[in-house]
Amino acid sequence: MSSTSKEKLVIFDTTLRDGEQSPGASMTAEEKYEVALQLAKLNVDVIEAGFPISSVGDFESVRLIAREIKGPTICGLARAREGDIDRAWEAVQEAESPRIHTFIATSDIHMERKLKLSPEEVLESAVAAVRRARSYTDNVEFSPEDAVRTRFAFLVDVVKAVIDAGATTVNIPDTVGYALPWQFGRMISDLIERVNPPDGVVFSVHCHNDLGLATANSLAAVHAGARQVECTINGLGERAGNAALEEVVMAVRTRSGEFEVSTDLDTTQIISTSRLVQQVTGIRVQPNKAVVGVNAFAHEAGIHVHGVLADSSTYEIMDAQTVGLAESTIVLGKHSGMHAFRSKIEELGIDMDEADLVRAFHRFKTLADKKKHVSDEDVRTLAADEAHHVDKDAFQLEYLHVVGGAGIRPTATVQLVREGQVLSEARIGVGSVDAIYKTIAAMANVPHELIDYSVESVTGGTDALGAVTVKIGANRRVFSGRAANMDILEASARAYIHALNKVIYYVEHRGSE
16 A cells, blocks of 8 residues: 555654653753654644643643644643633643643543542533533544543443544543553454544544553554554653654554554654653663664674675664664864854754854863764763753852862862852762762752662763763652763762752742642
């Protein structure tokens, strides 16, 4: 079947809503907007920008994305409640193509133990929610939460009723990742047959990865007739995450003969999108992660290398360039100027405003004076680091001096700037990083708990940039901070401050949930 005669598979990205619910993946409004811009470049069909009723901050970020992002449909999530639906519409109404996505649980265990409602009451709420959403827009999606564990006859009744009420997309979630591919595919096929939806109604799936089957279940559903897949970049999401967008899209593309669908995604933006989400959330993917892991197109075993050199298709079923891993054409070194640096940024598909670009260039020149060769990964890391520099951040690092060594108690002296005021403090610790963090914590005075601290080398060698990721717990949430520098201690300080600034932003703009 030719690609022109294939049906369109709608790619619904929920990185900014479900993905943000991963512990440590909380994003500021500016970070969510940055990711939304990249999702638009990736050409996803729908961006679920958030859950507007959940907080003032989430509402504002959804409204910003709806107002500014062009191309994709912008969707807001709402429970089957009038206030939720009204708030969702208020947030997305300025979008070129707005959508309201409303949901209510339909499994016996959820109805009885969580909602404490009868099936009849749930059905009534679902219909009322869709009708209210339709009073605002004709682009309405409905999800029966925990559909996989819902009694099939009741699921059919609910789906028929919400379609009659005006739902144009019906999403079937495997909320707890319980399904097996052959069972889920059969369920979707049977549901479509029993409901017999009118033209224009799209069946969708939203699969969680608790058994590692989210992508497989999503593909089984597509094969059975689903024409929208809800997914996230890098498979982010609650617990074990969601179906990974890059896996679903590249599976459909690579095994196109097995599917009657195609997508409109610009797959060359996959790597850039994956790395941006990793940098913004501080959640790295494992090296052997399908499609976007650093080892996904790497070969070490001799027999594999020999085959790839002879013909890449011997061991690579995808062309690395199709996901954005094109070979570099611009090599940077200490003699490279702003023009070459700007060209490299453009080649890598990175969007930066002029102020961030200038700061990144100055850091590049410092790095290039110390390294013989500056890699693409170095440039990506510098660019991401500067993109997260915000002049209105609560705290900014002004000065850092650490004394340590064998037989010396590590001491850190730190100066921070907040609202033009310089704060100074010095503390000792059991190690250099501990001393730095105790000093910063004393000045910041933000209640929190350090959960995780990790360091990774961006490239090889002792002159490599070190990327530090910090996770702290506050307000019953996990916040991440990330920074990179050739000096690990400075990177550690900046990552910690980045995380603390996120806590302050959350408290000031979102409040407790």
